[in-house]
Amino acid sequence: xxxxxxxxxxxxxxxxxxxxxxxxxxxxxxxxINPYIAILMSIFIYSGSLQFLLLAIYKKLSLLDIFIxxxxxxxRQFFYxxxxxxxxxxxxxxxxxxxxxxFAILTHQKDDPxxxxxxxxxxxxxxxxxxxxxxxxxxxxxxxxxxxxFILISLFVVILIENFLKxxxxxxxxxxTISFFIFYFLEVKNILIFSILFSFLIIYLRHKYx
Amino acid sequence: xxxxxxxxxxxxxxxxxPFMFFKRHYKKFLFLKDEFPVVLLTILTLYMLFPANLNxxxxxxxxxxxxxxxxxHLLFRKFLLSVFIGxxxxxxxxxxx
Numbered sequence: 001x002x003x004x005x006x007x008x009x010x011x012x013x014x015x016x017x018x019x020x021x022x023x024x025x026x027x028x029x030x031x032x033i034n035p036y037i038a039i040l041m042s043i044f045i046y047s048g049s050l051q052f053l054l055l056a057i058y059k060k061l062s063l064l065d066i067f068i069x070x071x072x073x074x075x076r077q078f079f080y081x082x083x084x085x086x087x088x089x090x091x092x093x094x095x096x097x098x099x100x101x102x103f104a105i106l107t108h109q110k111d112d113p114x115x116x117x118x119x120x121x122x123x124x125x126x127x128x129x130x131x132x133x134x135x136x137x138x139x140x141x142x143x144x145x146x147x148x149x150f151i152l153i154s155l156f157v158v159i160l161i162e163n164f165l166k167x168x169x170x171x172x173x174x175x176x177t178i179s180f181f182i183f184y185f186l187e188v189k190n191i192l193i194f195s196i197l198f199s200f201l202i203i204y205l206r207h208k209y210x
Numbered sequence: 211x212x213x214x215x216x217x218x219x220x221x222x223x224x225x226x227x228p229f230m231f232f233k234r235h236y237k238k239f240l241f242l243k244d245e246f247p248v249v250l251l252t253i254l255t256l257y258m259l260f261p262a263n264l265n266x267x268x269x270x271x272x273x274x275x276x277x278x279x280x281x282x283h284l285l286f287r288k289f290l291l292s293v294f295i296g297x298x299x300x301x302x303x304x305x306x307x
Contacts, residue, residue, distance in 0.1 A: 016290050037214065045218045056258060058213040066213050070220035073254070076247045077221075081228040082236055088229075095225055147297075147304040149258075153272065154279040154296040156255045161283050163248050172245040176252025184260060192257055199249045207241035 006118035013101045013123050018130040020048050020155075024055075025134020027148045031055050035135040042131035046124060047099065049159075050074055052152040057192075065193050072196060076100075087111055097124050175199050268304065275300030 021042055028038035033055070041051050050070055057066060080103045081088075081095060088094050091113075097120035105119055160173065179195035179202075188194050228236060259272055279296030286292070 019290055019294065033214075037211070041214060041218070045214075045221050047221055050217060050221055053254065054214055054217045058217075061213075063212065063216050067216050067220050069254075070217040071224060072246070072250050074221050074224040075242065075250075077224040078227055078239070079243050081225050085228055090229060095229060096222070098225060145301055145305060147271075147301040150272065150275055150300045151293060151297045153255060153258050154275060154293045154300075156251050156258075157276055157279050157296075158283050158289055158292050160248065160251055160255065161280060162287075162289075163251075165287075167244065169245070169248075172248035173252050175245075176249040177256065179249070180253045180256040180260075184256075192253065195253050196250060199253065200246065203242065203246055203249065 002112070002115045003118050006115055006122055009105055010119055010122045010126070013105070014126045017048075017101070017123060017126040018133075020151075021127045021130030022134040022137070023148070023151050024048070024051055025131040025136075026138045027052070027151070028055055029135055029138045030148060035139065038135055039128070039131055042128050046097065046127055047074055047077075048127075049152075049155065052149075052155065056149060056152060061192065065190065068196070069192060083107070088116075091117075093117075094120050097121070099123065175202055271300055271303040274303060 024042070025035075025038055028041070028051075029035055033041075041054070045051055045054075050073055053073060054066075054070070057069065061069065077098065080098050080100075083103075084095070084098060084106075088098075094116055102120055102123050106116055109115065164170070164173065176195075176199060179199040180191065182198070183191045183194045259269065259276075275296045278299050279292045282295055283289075283292035
């Protein structure tokens with residue numbers, strides 16, 4: 001019965017996970033990633049924004065920059081894990097599968113190890129199935145479309161809007177914009193890392209002295 | 211390939227670090243919790259909007275796509291609708307369909 005409750009609760013997630021990971025599968029293959037690697041990414045990374053981001057940066061940045069950017073992009077998961085520290089004990093898989101959406105479902109529910117496990121597995125499963133379908137689709141339906149990578153930009157824009165509507169806080173958006181354009185106009189080669197470190201410093205100083 | 215493994219490891223660390231080390235020290239990092247992820251998303255979005263070899267025509271289309279995404283999202287707040295219609299319009303414009 002708990003399984004059916006999980007199935008019911010995760011149905012909306014199925015729609016969005018499938019659509020996103022389907023697009024991811026198509027884009028990955030179009031960008032020259034081996035189809036099996038794309039599927040492995042969905043199994044072992046299982047993070048939409050990071051997977052799309054890796055497609056966008058993997059040819060451009062050094063390994064260290066990729067590490068730093070990926071780590072910081074998903075740093076919010078650090079806090080999800082913290083929240084579930086007691087609840088999850090050391091259940092390896094459930095910790096791994098704690099995505100934004102899984103967190104959102106579980107955070108309002110009471111402790112229930114079985115139910116948590118079902119929700120985690122189902123969401124992960126939707127994500128993988130979508131990727132496999134995307135990868136298969138792109139190999140059978142041949143089409144040339146530029147600009148599919150725009151999905152990542154609009155994805156980020158939507159997350160930013162959601163965040164703003166929730167917090168009504170303009171500061172981080174302004175700080176990010178200023179940091180980016182400082183280094184953009186200085187024509188620094190490594191804009192991403194410089195602007196990230198710069199804004200980190202500002203947030204730190206603000207936290208310390210404000 | 212190595213790039214992807216590095217990204218995967220970074221991702222695993224964000225999920226497992228609290229269970230490994232930070233049970234006691236996490237309070238030191240709490241100040242990053244709310245604002246820093248948003249700053250980072252802003253920077254990444256701009257980074258993708260303004261690549262080093264900027265093409266003004268593409269930028270114009272991207273800004274149109276983003277505006278549509280923003281308007282749709284403020285109106286309906288349906289995540290998939292905003293993302294896919296915005297992207298769809300951008301792809302149409304870019305491919306001159």
